Amino acid sequence: MKKTIELYFKKPVNAEVNKDGGKFGAQRDKGRRLHQGLDFNAPVGTTVIASERGVVVYSGTREGSTTTTNYGDTIVIDHAPELGADNRHIYTLYAHLDKRSAYRGQKVGKGETIGISGNSGTMAYYKKLKQSFHLHFEVIDSPTGLDWNHGWPGGHRKDPIGYRGDEKTIEYDLSDLVEKRIFGLNRF
Numbered sequence: 001m002k003k004t005i006e007l008y009f010k011k012p013v014n015a016e017v018n019k020d021g022g023k024f025g026a027q028r029d030k031g032r033r034l035h036q037g038l039d040f041n042a043p044v045g046t047t048v049i050a051s052e053r054g055v056v057v058y059s060g061t062r063e064g065s066t067t068t069t070n071y072g073d074t075i076v077i078d079h080a081p082e083l084g085a086d087n088r089h090i091y092t093l094y095a096h097l098d099k100r101s102a103y104r105g106q107k108v109g110k111g112e113t114i115g116i117s118g119n120s121g122t123m124a125y126y127k128k129l130k131q132s133f134h135l136h137f138e139v140i141d142s143p144t145g146l147d148w149n150h151g152w153p154g155g156h157r158k159d160p161i162g163y164r165g166d167e168k169t170i171e172y173d174l175s176d177l178v179e180k181r182i183f184g185l186n187r188f
Helices: 123-129 174-183
Strands: 002-008 038-040 047-049 054-062 072-078 089-100 113-117 135-142 167-173
Touching: 054 089, 072 113, 089 167
Parallel strands: none
Antiparallel strands: 002 167, 038 135, 047 113, 054 072, 072 089, 089 113, 089 135
16 A cells, blocks of 8 residues: 655745855865755854754764865754655755754654754855855755764755755555564664
8 A cells, every 4th residue: 555745845944045155066165066955044043943844863063074064063854754764765954053952853843943053064164255154954865764873874965946845755655664563674
């Protein structure tokens, strides 16, 4: 029996996208990498909300290096937490927060406050651009569940613009999900 999860993503802050390199796919580091999300011009203290309901799978400080992004205080929400690892999952990532008010394992509702915007993790880079406060927002649409407990999953980043305001559905087979729960073949 096939079932679907319907998701309607909304904007995480009441602010516009930074036009100077804040868009998905914009060049970073003199063209060595591309921007993986959207940067919203959200002054420090701006309320950040969950763009859709879900469960927080990461809430912490993500330090970067010369080869990885320094997200600073970050929250990641799984919007299909009821599905096992073998099913599609859509995650949203909220970075450079000043304060986090949602924590790993917490259920959050659509529009619920999860943090406050800031500039954690961005000081050196944004001093060059003369911009510091913003919200970095990503959508990760993965064909399977990702493990946010060990390491940092790469890939599957999608342009968040394509997810806002449109219905996104995740189809799954209910009988497979029930069977896995009954026989313990997959931990949730």
